Amino acid sequence: MKTVLTSYEEAIRDIQDGATLMVGGFGLVGIPENLIVALAEKGVKDLTVISNNCGVDDWGLGLLLRNKQIKKVIASYVGENKEFERQVLSGEIEVQLLPQGTLAEKIRAGGAGIPAFFTPAGVGTPIAEGREIRSFNGKDYMLEEALTADFSLLRAYRADTMGNLVYNKTARNFNPMMAAAGKITIAEVEEIVEVGALDPEAIHTPGIYVQKLIVGHQQKRIERLTTRN
Numbered sequence: 001m002k003t004v005l006t007s008y009e010e011a012i013r014d015i016q017d018g019a020t021l022m023v024g025g026f027g028l029v030g031i032p033e034n035l036i037v038a039l040a041e042k043g044v045k046d047l048t049v050i051s052n053n054c055g056v057d058d059w060g061l062g063l064l065l066r067n068k069q070i071k072k073v074i075a076s077y078v079g080e081n082k083e084f085e086r087q088v089l090s091g092e093i094e095v096q097l098l099p100q101g102t103l104a105e106k107i108r109a110g111g112a113g114i115p116a117f118f119t120p121a122g123v124g125t126p127i128a129e130g131r132e133i134r135s136f137n138g139k140d141y142m143l144e145e146a147l148t149a150d151f152s153l154l155r156a157y158r159a160d161t162m163g164n165l166v167y168n169k170t171a172r173n174f175n176p177m178m179a180a181a182g183k184i185t186i187a188e189v190e191e192i193v194e195v196g197a198l199d200p201e202a203i204h205t206p207g208i209y210v211q212k213l214i215v216g217h218q219q220k221r222i223e224r225l226t227t228r229n
Contacts, residue, residue: 001162002159002211002212003211004192004213005212005213006214007214008037008038008214009038009041011038011188011212015044015151017047018071019047019048020048020050020148020149021047021048021049021153022051022149022152022174022178022182023051023061024173024174025053025155025174026052026170026173027053028222029170030172030174031060031061032153032154032186032188033059033155034214034217034218036055036061036063036064036153040063040067040069044069045071046071048070048073049070049074049075050074050103050107051073051075051174052174053080054075054078054081055080056080056081059221062081065081065084065093066083071093072094072095072096073094074095074147075095075098075103076097076098076099076100076102076103077100080224101119102119102121104177105117105144106145106146107174107177107178107181108180110180111178112180115145115146117144117146119141120139120140120141121142122142123140123142127142131143149182149183150183150184151184151185151186152179152182152184152186153188154185154188155189155218156189156190156204156205157171157190158192158198159187159191160193160194160196160197161194161195162195163209164203164206164207165189165203165204165210166202166203166204167204175204176204176205179205179210180205184212185209187205187210189214190218191215192213
């Protein structure tokens, strides 16, 4: 049985200033929104956040940006957040931008215990300056080191009491690989069922990677809502 928490304040209690966090999601899809709100209310600072992007100005990781709680972001996309853009241009925040596939593989490698790997992405660009380059079969590749985190904050559709997780369609995104790469993984889910209720063939994240569970209602906001007149 996994620890099932009853409050988001309790869920993020062990996250302190200076922690490194992996936060699931793609845009606002699949983000652990209630865990992020709890972090914003707690006020922890000097965080290093590893995520595909940094939310929008008033939701998701954008809440932490607005509060100046983030010291460094490792991501693959900036676009939808004006405050993120402002802090980058003013030098208030450190940003490491990576090709999305490289970011995903750095996280996957961290979860698999692989310290580094070679990739062709970035070779011949300023990203490769000062990096180890090796040639394989006549093609140059650049060394990339794996990523791990003190905590991984996930969002899943359903869990069982052993911590096995199922995600809902594209809300899966970065969540499964981050589950394996965090020392402590906290999953925000919509429903918890008994062991045996989930189809074993449909489980996306085995419970061995999950330490804490919490059930909550998500707003599931849309980044850009477009409707016909």
